[in-house]
Amino acid sequence: MKKVLLCLFICLVSSTGFAASLPQSIAFEFHEHGKFTGIIGKAYVTETAVEVVTFARQSGEVVPFAFIYTIFEKRSQIEGIYNIKCRNQLGVVSIGTIDVRDPLNPKATLTSDNGITLTNISHGGRKMKKEFLPKVDLGR
Numbered sequence: 591m592k593k594v595l596l597c598l599f600i601c602l603v604s605s606t607g608f609a610a611s612l613p614q615s616i617a618f619e620f621h622e623h624g625k626f627t628g629i630i631g632k633a634y635v636t637e638t639a640v641e642v643v644t645f646a647r648q649s650g651e652v653v654p655f656a657f658i659y660t661i662f663e664k665r666s667q668i669e670g671i672y673n674i675k676c677r678n679q680l681g682v683v684s685i686g687t688i689d690v691r692d693p694l695n696p697k698a699t700l701t702s703d704n705g706i707t708l709t710n711i712s713h714g715g716r717k718m719k720k721e722f723l724p725k726v727d728l729g730r
Contacts, residue, residue: 615729616698619715620644621707630715632728633698633708635688637661640676640700642708647722659684659700676700684708 620629631644640659663675670691686700700708
């Protein structure tokens with residue numbers, strides 16, 4: 591019984607350093623070579639992955655899609671700022687930063703080799719969200 595409790599304690603302590611300070615979710619949008627693509631979404635960051643759900647408008651309908659970016663490299667030189675390297679299920683590698691120094695205003699930026707960037711949602715992205723996803727909570 592003591593071994594089980596010790597293992598549970600170790601698992602809980604090891605996972606709190608990175609993910610405990612993160613919010614439930616981060617609202618984001620995609621940019622391609624610096625231009626908004628019309629795709630917005632929600633990212634949930636854990637110790638080992640960035641789970642992403644995207645929403646795009648196509649022919650008047652909302653099309654959702656999910657990505658799981660598995661973190662395979664993570665560094666932090668300043669508390670609350672993490673440099674990560676991750677790969678999604680399609681094999682696309684992205685490099686970026688997650689800044690959770692301000693838990694009410696987290697920042698995330700992930701850029702792939704082909705120039706697609708996941709970044710915090712802008713005013714234009716929030717306006718688009720209100721138009722076609724008024725009841726969905728994307729986070730901060």
